[in-house]
Amino acid sequence: MKDQKTIPTGKWGRAATIVGTGAQIGANYARYRAKKFISGKDDREGLHKANADDTYRALSRLKGGPLKIAQMLSIDTALLPTAYAREFSKAHYQAPPLSYPLVKRTFQREFGRGPEDVFDTFSHSAVSGASIGQVHKAEKGGRQLAVKVQYPGVAESLRNDLRMIRPIAMRLFSLSSAEIDPYLNEVEDRLIEETDYEMELKRGTDLANRLSSQVPVRIPSYVPELSSARILTMDWVDGEPLDRFAAGEPAKDLKNKIGQALWDFYDFQIHELQVFHADPHPGNFLVREGELWALDFGCVKEIPVDFHDSYFRLLSPGIADDPAEMEKALFHLDLISDSDSPSDRDVLLAMFRESVSLLSRPFRSGRFDFGDPAYMEEIREFGERTGSDPEIKKIGAGRGSAHGLYVNRAYFGLYSLMGMLGAEVETRLPELVKPESVQV
Amino acid sequence: MIMDKNESDKISEWLDVYRRIVLEEGEPPASVYAFCKQLGIEEEEFFARYSSLEAIEAEIWVERITHVRQILSEDDEYENYPPRQKALTFFYTFLEATKGQRSWYLARFPRGYCASEPEILREFKASFLEWARPIAAEELKDSLAERFQAERWVAKVFYGHFRSIINFSLKDRSRGFERTDAYAEKSTRLLFDLADTRIADSAGDLLRFLAGRAS
Numbered sequence: 001m002k003d004q005k006t007i008p009t010g011k012w013g014r015a016a017t018i019v020g021t022g023a024q025i026g027a028n029y030a031r032y033r034a035k036k037f038i039s040g041k042d043d044r045e046g047l048h049k050a051n052a053d054d055t056y057r058a059l060s061r062l063k064g065g066p067l068k069i070a071q072m073l074s075i076d077t078a079l080l081p082t083a084y085a086r087e088f089s090k091a092h093y094q095a096p097p098l099s100y101p102l103v104k105r106t107f108q109r110e111f112g113r114g115p116e117d118v119f120d121t122f123s124h125s126a127v128s129g130a131s132i133g134q135v136h137k138a139e140k141g142g143r144q145l146a147v148k149v150q151y152p153g154v155a156e157s158l159r160n161d162l163r164m165i166r167p168i169a170m171r172l173f174s175l176s177s178a179e180i181d182p183y184l185n186e187v188e189d190r191l192i193e194e195t196d197y198e199m200e201l202k203r204g205t206d207l208a209n210r211l212s213s214q215v216p217v218r219i220p221s222y223v224p225e226l227s228s229a230r231i232l233t234m235d236w237v238d239g240e241p242l243d244r245f246a247a248g249e250p251a252k253d254l255k256n257k258i259g260q261a262l263w264d265f266y267d268f269q270i271h272e273l274q275v276f277h278a279d280p281h282p283g284n285f286l287v288r289e290g291e292l293w294a295l296d297f298g299c300v301k302e303i304p305v306d307f308h309d310s311y312f313r314l315l316s317p318g319i320a321d322d323p324a325e326m327e328k329a330l331f332h333l334d335l336i337s338d339s340d341s342p343s344d345r346d347v348l349l350a351m352f353r354e355s356v357s358l359l360s361r362p363f364r365s366g367r368f369d370f371g372d373p374a375y376m377e378e379i380r381e382f383g384e385r386t387g388s389d390p391e392i393k394k395i396g397a398g399r400g401s402a403h404g405l406y407v408n409r410a411y412f413g414l415y416s417l418m419g420m421l422g423a424e425v426e427t428r429l430p431e432l433v434k435p436e437s438v439q440v
Numbered sequence: 441m442i443m444d445k446n447e448s449d450k451i452s453e454w455l456d457v458y459r460r461i462v463l464e465e466g467e468p469p470a471s472v473y474a475f476c477k478q479l480g481i482e483e484e485e486f487f488a489r490y491s492s493l494e495a496i497e498a499e500i501w502v503e504r505i506t507h508v509r510q511i512l513s514e515d516d517e518y519e520n521y522p523p524r525q526k527a528l529t530f531f532y533t534f535l536e537a538t539k540g541q542r543s544w545y546l547a548r549f550p551r552g553y554c555a556s557e558p559e560i561l562r563e564f565k566a567s568f569l570e571w572a573r574p575i576a577a578e579e580l581k582d583s584l585a586e587r588f589q590a591e592r593w594v595a596k597v598f599y600g601h602f603r604s605i606i607n608f609s610l611k612d613r614s615r616g617f618e619r620t621d622a623y624a625e626k627s628t629r630l631l632f633d634l635a636d637t638r639i640a641d642s643a644g645d646l647l648r649f650l651a652g653r654a655s
Contacts, residue, residue: 154622
C-alpha cells in the first residue's frame, strides 16, 4: 500500500476525496461494460474488486469516521460482495496515531491534569490504535491499566462523513435515499453512541454484572474515577487476540472451550438480554490462561423483544420446509411485502429459504463443528452467489427492519470467528421471549 | 524588561482594564488621559512604561506568547520532544492559555492573515518567530535547506499556520472547541509531513540558484 502523504481536512477536502471515488466507481463500471462488450465474458468479480479498491483507498485516506464505516461494512456481507468485504477488512489495522501533545491536551481538558499527573506511568506512544482513538498503557498504584483516548471532534466528523458517504452507498447498493436512510440512521446512532465513553463504561459494567456466573467470559473492570466522556480507563489484559490464538493451532479441548464460551456469550446476550456486543472482530477478544476476555463495549445494540421474536421465529423447527409459514414469518419482518411482484417474491422466497436453512444449521443440530470446511465453503459460495446476483442485488437490498443490520453483523462476525477457531460447540435453539404473542 | 511582583501585578491590572473597556464599550479609550482616569493614576506613571495606547494593546498580544514560552521552558519533557511535538505543545498551550479570553480575540484579532501585519501584532509575531526559528532549524537539520538558513522563512510558515489555527478556533462552534484541537493536530501533521519530503531540499536548491544570480 502507498504511504499516506496527505490528510484531507475540512469538509471540502473530504468531499473532494469522496466525490473522486464516486467518479472512479463510475469509471470502473464503464471499464467493465467495455470489457464485457469486447470479451463477451462477465467480469463482475473483477469489477467489484476494482470498486472495492477505490472505495477503500478513499475511505482509508480519510481515517476517523469513514474508517469506522468501512469496518461496519466490512462485516456485513449480507450487503457486500466478497471483494468489498476483503478490502474493507483491512480497515481494522489502520488508524492514525494521536500526537502525545494532543493526548496531554485531552487529559487537561477532561481532568485538568496531564497524564503523568493522573497515573504513575503512562506510555507516550499508543500501544494500539482504535478507529476513533487509541490505547495507551499506564500504571497506578501497582495496577496495570489500558487507557483509551478519543480523537477530539470525532462525533461531528462522523456525522459529516455519513452525510457524504450516503450517495456512494446508494450507488454501491443500488438503493434510493428513502431505502438507505433507515440503515444509515441506525449506523449513525451506533457510531455516535460509540463516541460516548461514559456510556460504554456503564454498559460494559452492566453487562459484566449480568453475565457473571452465567457465561464463562471475562470482561476487564473499568476505573470510573479515571474515566470521562473522552478517556476510558480499564484493567490491562495481557492476552492473545483471537486470530493469533487460532493461528497458533491450540489443542482441540482448549479450542472448543474458547469457542463454546464465545458462542454462549452471544447466545446469552441476544436471547436472554436482547442487548449485545455488536463489534465481533478478532481484536476484541483475547485469550489468557485458557479464558476468553471480551473487550470494547462501545458498539452495543439493543433489540426490541418483538423484533427478537419475529426474527428468531425463522429458526423454529420445520419452518424452512413449510413455504407458507416461511412466507408469513418473512412478511412479518418486512423482508417481503405486498408491493413485491409475484416473480420478485419467488426470487426472494427462494433466497431467504436457502439462507435460513443454511445459517440455522448450527442451531438445529445440538452440537456443531465449525471446523467443518464444507460448511464454511457453503456459506461463502452462497454469499458470493447472492451478493453478485444482479437480480437479488436489485430487489434484495434495503429490506427488513434496520434492527436486523447489527443482528446480522453480530452473527456474521460470530460465524467468522467460530470458523476461524474451527471449534466444535454445543448449541440450542433460541427460545422466544413471548412465544404466545408472535402471531404470524 | 525585568519587573518585580508589584510592577507585574500593576501591569496585568492595566491590561485587564484596557481589555474590559474595549469589550464593554466596543472601542479603545479615547485617550491616554481617559484611560489613566479609569485607572486612577497620573499620566506620568503611564508614560513611564508605555508611549501610547497602541503600545499597551501590543503588550496584551505579546503577553500571551511570553506566557506560553515561559510555561514551555519550565516543562521537563518539552526539551526532549521532536520539533513537531514541540510545535503542537506550543499551539495547545496557547489555546489553553487564551481559553478565558475568547471575547477579546473575537473582538480584536485581525482576520485574513495574508493582509499586511498590523503594527499592533508586530511584537506578538516577533516573539513567536523567536520561539519558532530554533524549532525550524531543528526540523531542517542535515538538509540542504539548512545551509541556506531556510529556518527564517520556515519559521514564517509556522507563523502563518499558527494564525490559521487562531482563525479556525474563532470560527469553531463545536462543543468545548474540540474541532480546533483536531484541526491543530491534522494541519500540523500535514505541515511537517510536507517538510519531511524533498520540498525543503528543492526550496534550498532554488534559493541557492537565486542567490547565485544575485551575487
